[in-house]
Amino acid sequence: MDRKRSALFVLFNSKGLEMRTPAGIECNYFYGDYYRGRSHEECRLLKENSKNWKPSLCKTCPVPSIMRANSCEFMSMTAIISRSAITLFQPRVQVTSFCQKSQLTVSEPHIGCGECHPNLPKIEVKK
Numbered sequence: 558m559d560r561k562r563s564a565l566f567v568l569f570n571s572k573g574l575e576m577r578t579p580a581g582i583e584c585n586y587f588y589g590d591y592y593r594g595r596s597h598e599e600c601r602l603l604k605e606n607s608k609n610w611k612p613s614l615c616k617t618c619p620v621p622s623i624m625r626a627n628s629c630e631f632m633s634m635t636a637i638i639s640r641s642a643i644t645l646f647q648p649r650v651q652v653t654s655f656c657q658k659s660q661l662t663v664s665e666p667h668i669g670c671g672e673c674h675p676n677l678p679k680i681e682v683k684k
């Protein structure tokens with residue numbers, strides 16, 4: 558990565574904008590520091606729960622697609638690295654979500670808990 562681009566990445570990330578993961582997907586929780594020859598990458602969602610993050614986990618991680626599908630400000634996510642028989646014991650990021658507004662565990666984070674859905678403004682189509 559050239560110097561100008563890496564400086565821009567650091568600047569964008571300090572303002573809370575998304576960075577691209579090593580898998581090429583934009584993710585709010587990915588942080589890469591490439592400034593002046595540095596090559597530090599981390600997942601800030603998993604950082605709190607596990608220090609075993611590696612770039613290959615981003616390929617199968619559900620978090621970027623959840624954030625694209627659901628922008629609810631009340632939903633928080635917790636992630637762990639799991640090895641289940643379904644994935645042939647390969648490490649995968651597993652996400653659990655919680656809604657701060659309804660105080661419910663969100664079973665389908667791509668959709669949300671459904672608490673706010675009835676309150677959406679109605680769209681009127683002019684005839």
Ligand code: SF4
Binds near residue numbers: 601
């Ligand atoms: S593991 Fe998931 S949450 Fe973490 S940086 Fe990669 S895509 Fe984002």
